[in-house]
Amino acid sequence: MYRFRDADGRVLYVGKAKNLRQRLSNYFAPLRTLHERTRRMVTTAASVEWTVVPTDVDSLQLEYMWIKEFDPPFNVRYKDDKSYPFMAVTLGDEAPRVIVTRNRKIPGARYFGPYPKVWAVHETIDLMIKAFPIRTCSDASYKRAMQTGRPCFPGQIGKCGGPCSMTVTIEEHRAMVDDFVAFMAGGDERFTKDLTARMLAASAAMDYEAAAKYRDKLSAIEAVLGKSALVLPADEDADLFGIAEDELSAAVQHFVIRGGRVRGVRALTLDKEIDISGAELVDQVLQRAYGDAPDVPRRILVPALPDDAAELEEWLRERRGRKVEIAVAQRGQRADLMRTATLNAQQALIRHKTRRTSDYVARTQALTDLQEALGMAEAPLRIECFDISHLGGTNVVASMVVFEDGLPRKDQYRSFNIAETTDDTDSMYQVLTRRLAYLDRPEPVEETEGEEVTGRRKPRFAYPPQLLLVDGGQPQVEAAARALRDAGHTEIAVCGIAKRLEEIWLPGEDFPVILPRTSESLYLLQRLRDEAHRFAITHQRKRRRNDISTVLAEVPGLGASRIKVLLKHFGSVTALRAAGPGDIEAVQGIGPVLAQNIHTHLSTR
Numbered sequence: 167m168y169r170f171r172d173a174d175g176r177v178l179y180v181g182k183a184k185n186l187r188q189r190l191s192n193y194f195a196p197l198r199t200l201h202e203r204t205r206r207m208v209t210t211a212a213s214v215e216w217t218v219v220p221t222d223v224d225s226l227q228l229e230y231m232w233i234k235e236f237d238p239p240f241n242v243r244y245k246d247d248k249s250y251p252f253m254a255v256t257l258g259d260e261a262p263r264v265i266v267t268r269n270r271k272i273p274g275a276r277y278f279g280p281y282p283k284v285w286a287v288h289e290t291i292d293l294m295i296k297a298f299p300i301r302t303c304s305d306a307s308y309k310r311a312m313q314t315g316r317p318c319f320p321g322q323i324g325k326c327g328g329p330c331s332m333t334v335t336i337e338e339h340r341a342m343v344d345d346f347v348a349f350m351a352g353g354d355e356r357f358t359k360d361l362t363a364r365m366l367a368a369s370a371a372m373d374y375e376a377a378a379k380y381r382d383k384l385s386a387i388e389a390v391l392g393k394s395a396l397v398l399p400a401d402e403d404a405d406l407f408g409i410a411e412d413e414l415s416a417a418v419q420h421f422v423i424r425g426g427r428v429r430g431v432r433a434l435t436l437d438k439e440i441d442i443s444g445a446e447l448v449d450q451v452l453q454r455a456y457g458d459a460p461d462v463p464r465r466i467l468v469p470a471l472p473d474d475a476a477e478l479e480e481w482l483r484e485r486r487g488r489k490v491e492i493a494v495a496q497r498g499q500r501a502d503l504m505r506t507a508t509l510n511a512q513q514a515l516i517r518h519k520t521r522r523t524s525d526y527v528a529r530t531q532a533l534t535d536l537q538e539a540l541g542m543a544e545a546p547l548r549i550e551c552f553d554i555s556h557l558g559g560t561n562v563v564a565s566m567v568v569f570e571d572g573l574p575r576k577d578q579y580r581s582f583n584i585a586e587t588t589d590d591t592d593s594m595y596q597v598l599t600r601r602l603a604y605l606d607r608p609e610p611v612e613e614t615e616g617e618e619v620t621g622r623r624k625p626r627f628a629y630p631p632q633l634l635l636v637d638g639g640q641p642q643v644e645a646a647a648r649a650l651r652d653a654g655h656t657e658i659a660v661c662g663i664a665k666r667l668e669e670i671w672l673p674g675e676d677f678p679v680i681l682p683r684t685s686e687s688l689y690l691l692q693r694l695r696d697e698a699h700r701f702a703i704t705h706q707r708k709r710r711r712n713d714i715s716t717v718l719a720e721v722p723g724l725g726a727s728r729i730k731v732l733l734k735h736f737g738s739v740t741a742l743r744a745a746g747p748g749d750i751e752a753v754q755g756i757g758p759v760l761a762q763n764i765h766t767h768l769s770t771r
Contacts, residue, residue, distance in 0.1 A: 167218075167225055169232070170211040170240075177236035178211055182225040186216055201667065203683070207240045222477035229453065241450075253278040253287050255300075255347055261308060261328045261336055262343045263301040264291055277461070278350045297361075297383040298346040299327025300339065350424075358384065399499075402426045404465040406495065407451060408507025410515045411444070417515035418451055419507045423463075433510075435518045444470045452478055452492070462486040467495045469504065529572030532686035536633070539679055539687060540672065542659050546633035547571055550601075551694040552646075553637040554584075554593045555702035562587050564597040565702035568631075569694055581705040591645035594636060598649035605630050605655060631658060637695050639664040640671050647673035663691050721767050723760050731755060732764075743768050 168186060170179040183189035193200075193208050200208065219225050233241055256262045258274020266287045270277065295302060303311075303318040303326045311318040311330035321331030329336050365380035408419040420432040449472035456462055462485050472478060475492050482490040495504035533545040540546075549569045556562040564582040568575040582600065587593045634650070636642045643662035650656055661679075662671040668688065669678035681688040735753045736742040742750075751761035 167229060167232070168214055168216040169236075169238075170207065171213050171215065172210055173212040177232070177238050179207055179238050179240040180229055180232045180236065182229050184222075190214065203240070203667075206680070222474060222480075225477075233453075234457065251287050253291060253350070255343065255350075257343070257347070259305075261301050261330070261339055263303065263305075263308075263328065264295070264346070265302075266291070276347055294346065294350070295325070295327060296385075298342050298349065300343050300346050301328025301330065302326045303328065303330060399426050402465070403463045404467055405455070405463050406467040406500075406503055406507055407448070407455075407469070408504060408509075408511045409444070409447065409451070409469055410508060410511035411447065412515070415515060415518060416447060417511045417518060419510040419514065420455060421503065421507050423503075433514055435514065445472050448472050449474065449478065452482075456482055456485060462490060464488065464490060466490065466492045467500055467504065468492060469508065470494065528686050529690070532572055532690040535681070535685055535687035536690070539670070539681060540633070540659055540661055542632070544632065546631070546659065548629065548631045549633045549635055549694060550631040551635040551637070551698040552594065552597055552601075553695070553698035553702045554590050554597070555699070555706050556593075562593055563702055563706045564593060565698050565705060566597075566601060567694065567698045567701055569690070572690055574697060579701055581701065590638065591641050594638070594642050594645045595649045598634070598646055599653060602649065602653035602655055606653075630655070634658055634660040635691060635694055636660070636662045637665070637698060638662050639669075643671045643673050663695050665695070668692070721760075721763050724764065728755055 167180070167182050168190070169177050172178055181189070193204065197205050197209070232238075251266050251268055252270070253264060254267050254269075254272055254275045254277050255264050256272060256275050258272075291302070301308065303320045307318040307320070308328065308330045311321070311332075315332070317332045318326055318328075318330040320326035321328070321333070327334065327339070327342070329339050334342070361380050361384045365377050365384060368374070368377035368380060402423060403425070404423045406421040406423060408421070410417050415435060417435045418433065420434075422432070448468045448470050452466065452468070452472070462482050464486070466482070471492065471494050479490050479492055482492075495501050533547065536542070537545045547570060551567050551569070553565050554562065555565070562584040564584060566580040566582070568578040580601075582597050584593050584596055587596065634646060636646045639662055643660060646660045646662070650658055650660060660673060663669075664671060664678070667678075668683075669680055670691070671678050681691075732742060732750070732753055736745060745765070747758070747761045747765045750756055750764050751758050753761075756764070
């Protein structure tokens, strides 16, 4: 186990290695070869110290303890969503009760969840106490009822089934609590079978009141089971982790599956300070998830297997008391559920990255930070971002997206087709030259007659930006600066954002500007870059569809509906071009003559 410290003794990073010399050599390579975030950590550190432990499992435990104790700034930084409530059963009480809480430190309590909304917990409790009528009243009500011998108020209206309702003993209530916990932990179908048998027996004995009670309990259990779909086999207890990440952040969706059903979902986001792989991220997430967890399932499903999976399984086995398996969800129902969790994580990551831009204070701070970082005379209230997209060097297109006051102006987005180009820098120069030409066009004069305006207003495309942002590094920035000089608009600032390290390049500079990883300004530039990339890809795909549709429309006897059927059948233009006349003839509505004409037409284009 090793720790990097700064000059003041603060722990910067905690890690583990079987071979310390080999691991540290990765940090003390030439600075120019290091990832930017690793370079910042190494240059900030003043010393490194280490502790030897006997086993890999011990290293996992010590790593978790140190990260919790020191909160190192260059380790993964977690941001738990504190809004999720839990259902808790206070097993440490004389008469346990079920409550809704966000407090995870109740002594002796058993937790279920988390749940996405508070009402979802209350709804589940209302259904469960019909089948397992356990205590729901407050401790004060329970104490008063037991002292006076009068039922508590919730017990009087049928909302509390504890000993304070004067209907069951403490021992009988404890047995019911055990059934409640067992059902919630695994959705054990033995309760359904047992209640069904009791109901039928009571009915056969003509004890219809008892049969009706069993029927109502059975309905309540089926209602609870119906709230969560069966996503895995009924005997499956597992935790599944879906992860979406980019260079700076990651989002995790933790699905809690008990009895084959999703019993709870927990979401968290994290900032990645040191560049780590997907497998290393899974390692960190599992340590965080189960470091203090009282409930460890027998199977954990992850998108990638950590290098120390065997040691993690041993560490988790000590916590569970039985075997724990860490596996990758590769096929079948598990893979389907992993895709669902990953999709949720992707959406959560998008929300995480865009939440700040919806805040006026955050947007203002982002623009102010950009002004200072780039040395601009004023804040860039209008920013235009450009991106080049191509398909193997062909079908080159470009996009321009506009943000004003930190918000997108989609009505002012533009796309460009580029006929001839040599590389990305040439394409960037062409596009910016065409865009800047609009700034020099004479403005239309507005002539008024009375209060009526007869002239045209100034086109929005003619408004100059304060900042041009290009997707790329130093070469793209230099091409953009050359376009500004040739157009005579050197008053417009320009910079580029390089995706690999998220560094900001300025023209004529040998070293990039490094914005703080959690700064509002970096989030704004990332969103601009990602939006420009999305818009360029969308335009390119639309253009490719239009191109092939135009070519097919030239075939005699081939209309729009048949073109649509052809493209849907083959799935791609490449597959259609590679298909023979016999393959094309197999498509519904295409005869042999038409199939031959299509094949010949595509072969000559």
